Amino acid sequence: MGMKSQASSKLAEVTFIVLDLETTGASPTTGSAITEIGAIAIRGGQVLGEFSTFVNPEMLLPEYIINLTGITDEMLIDAPSIKEVLPEFMEFIAQHQNVHLVAHNAPFDLGFLKAAANQISYSWPKYEVIDTVKLARRVIDRSEVMNYKLGTLSKFFNTQALPNHRALDDVKTTVEVLHRLIERLAGHQVFTAAELKKFMR
Structure with missing residues (x-):
């Protein structure tokens, strides 16, 4: 699907790859690494596929990360390295057409993925990215919610799934x-990928 048809696609025709990472810390620039990747591909409300794996960060986990996520060093010791996992994850994304990546606080997740790609001399492809924090700020007034954290939005929308700092x-x-x-x-007259991109500027 070309860029023109991709941009004019109705949102129901877009493949959203919703992803989340767990990591050893706040930033890859300070030596933190990925410990878990989860992703679901959806289009028109239908699930097209799932991806989920632990990643061996090749370092011991800080105590606060163990307490936050429930992930332990023992759970990661036999997990594949990012060198093994990232090509598989990139293939999971690439098998779908008309892709938009979605994450809650997307700069965090994409920062780690791009750093990991660079680490193994891979070129991270250019995708349209939707940050659900940014989108929520555009369509939910602050009078409706205290903040735009995932847990807050989960309660606001009464979601069946609940966030627990595990990727999937x-x-x-x-x-x-x-x-x-x-x-x-x-309600904002946004119905296509192009209109969403313009709305998010």
Whole structure:
């Protein structure tokens, strides 16, 4: 599908790859690494596929990360390295057409993925990216919610999935939040990928 047809695609025709990472810390620039990747591909409300794996960060986890995520060093010791995982994850994304990547606080996740790609001398492809934090700020007034954290939006929309700092569970929550945010876009006359891109500027 070419760029022109991609941009004019109705949102129901777009493949959203909703993703979430768990990591050893706040930033790849300070030596933090990915410990878990979760992703779900959806189009028109239908699930097209799932991706979920632990990643061995090749370092010990800080105590606060163990407490936050419930992920332990023992759970990661036999997990594949990012060198093994990232090509598989990139293939999972590439098998779909008309892709938009979606994440809650997308700069965090994309920062780690791009750093990991660079680390193994891969070129991270250019994708349209939707940050559900940014989108929520555009369509939900601050009088309706205290903040735009995933847990807050999960309660606001009464999602079935609940965020718990595990990658795939957080992705499932983000999928539900995304669908509810897209419902609100109609009130802003946003119906296509191009209109969404313009709306998010």
